[in-house]
Amino acid sequence: MKFFFTLLLAVICLQTHSFAQTEAPKTEKPPKDWTITGSFGLDLTGLGLINPKLGGGDSRLGLGGLIALSANLKKPKYFWNNNGGLQLSAQRIGGKSADFQKSLDILRLGSRFGYRILGDKLFVALDGTAESQLLKTYSGNLLNGVDSNLLSEFLSPARFAIAPGLDIKATKELTFFLSPASFNLTYIGNDNLAALEGQPLGNEAGKNNRSQVGFSVKAQYVNKFFKDRIAFASKVAWFADYKQNLNGNVLWQNILDIQIVKGLALGLFGDVFYDHFTLVQVEKAPAGASPAELGQYLGLKPSLTGGFLLKYNAIF
Numbered sequence: 001m002k003f004f005f006t007l008l009l010a011v012i013c014l015q016t017h018s019f020a021q022t023e024a025p026k027t028e029k030p031p032k033d034w035t036i037t038g039s040f041g042l043d044l045t046g047l048g049l050i051n052p053k054l055g056g057g058d059s060r061l062g063l064g065g066l067i068a069l070s071a072n073l074k075k076p077k078y079f080w081n082n083n084g085g086l087q088l089s090a091q092r093i094g095g096k097s098a099d100f101q102k103s104l105d106i107l108r109l110g111s112r113f114g115y116r117i118l119g120d121k122l123f124v125a126l127d128g129t130a131e132s133q134l135l136k137t138y139s140g141n142l143l144n145g146v147d148s149n150l151l152s153e154f155l156s157p158a159r160f161a162i163a164p165g166l167d168i169k170a171t172k173e174l175t176f177f178l179s180p181a182s183f184n185l186t187y188i189g190n191d192n193l194a195a196l197e198g199q200p201l202g203n204e205a206g207k208n209n210r211s212q213v214g215f216s217v218k219a220q221y222v223n224k225f226f227k228d229r230i231a232f233a234s235k236v237a238w239f240a241d242y243k244q245n246l247n248g249n250v251l252w253q254n255i256l257d258i259q260i261v262k263g264l265a266l267g268l269f270g271d272v273f274y275d276h277f278t279l280v281q282v283e284k285a286p287a288g289a290s291p292a293e294l295g296q297y298l299g300l301k302p303s304l305t306g307g308f309l310l311k312y313n314a315i316f
Contacts, residue, residue, distance in 0.1 A: 034073050036316040041066035041267055041309040043089050064089020064103060066267070066309060078115045079123070084108065088134060089090040090143060100143045104305070105133040112177070114167045125167035125220070127177055129237075132158040139294075140287045147192075151291060153202035155189040157201040157278075161239065163216050171221045182216040182247075184239055185209060186277070198295045202278035210277060214241040214248055231257040231265075257311060274302040 043064035049057060066087050073080040077239060081203035109130045114123035136153040138145025165179030169199040186202040187209045194208040204210045220235040233255045240246040252272040257265040279298035289297075 003142075022155070033075065034071060036071045037069070037312050037314065039066065039068040040315050041311040043307070043309045045091075058094050059112040060091065060093050062089065062091040062103070064309075065313065066269075076116075078113070080111070080113045082111045084110070086134070098282065099140075101141045102135065102143055105135055105137070106305075107132050107134055112167065121169050123167040123169070124164075125177065126162070126164050127161075127167075127179065127216075128162045129179050130158065130160050139237075139285070139289055139291065150190070150193065151288060151294075152193065152201065153190060155187065156193045157203070158187045158189070159202070160185045160187065161216070165216070174223055175220050177216075179216045179217040180237055180251070182214055184241075186211075186216040196291055198279060198298065199277075200298055202275060202293070212239075212241040212244070212248070214239055214243075214246070216240075229259040231255075231259075246275070247276035249273070249278075257313070260310075263312055263314065265311050265313060266308060268306075268308045270304070270306040272302055272304055276300065 012116050023034055032072055043062065045060065045062035047060040052058065066085070068085040070081070070083040072082065085108050087104050087106045090100045090290040091103050092098050092100045110128070112127045114125035116123050132155055133152060134144055134154055137143070137151045139149040139151060161182060161184045163179035163182035165177055168176040170176060170180070188201050188203045189208070191208065194203050195248045199205055202210055216237065216239045218235065218237045223232045224231045233254070236250070238250045239248040241248045250273070254270045256268045278305045281297055282299040282301050283297045285294055286296040
């Protein structure tokens, strides 16, 4: 079965310069209002076996990667930070007749606008995030299958959050965000997926969504060490639903980049996610299990993700 795996990235930058007819004295260029950065990682593995001996294993092909982009605007009285990331990978164990299995598929977008109200430390802000996936997933974590075995797809599920609050820049490396009135929405665009027994995707029974109002707290720490050869970033977000005894969700993300040469680094990442209203796989379901049979393999536990890859970092 053929599998097509494509990641497309287009970055277009346009700059306009004006020149006087007479030569002017050279002056230092003012700092740019926009700072645009990007990270691109590749995960590629392969193993080929022909007529392997019994117990000798099987052929394997793994494809995947990471794209992370940020575009940040900084003005004297306000800022606007935007970021997006895609982690996508799949593997095939066996020959060409074997199906590809999904290893990772996470699409996250974030944006925060802040207006200064006290020095350079305190801002009133509006924070927004969105999360989903790109590719369909079928029973057995397969990328191909029949509709009756579909488990998830783009916008099924999708999570959106918007929160007005205060952005506190405690130090250059450490920031906090506090919101007493955050709105969270879990949306399932596919009616059949929304009707799955037990609502494993996080929606309410009989509905395609789950809307929640509560408070949220976010913290972020970013720093560099050893003459900028090691970069570390950690951020955590906690949402608590007022109507559900403060039950909600937590996402903790960590990234460590170790520079090999300028622009090229070994990247390590680790995420922890828990949602009180979303079931996760606590036991591997057997191959061929239908969506209706998955309930016995699901439960309320944290979901952990970790890995490493080679990354190219750039400032545009």
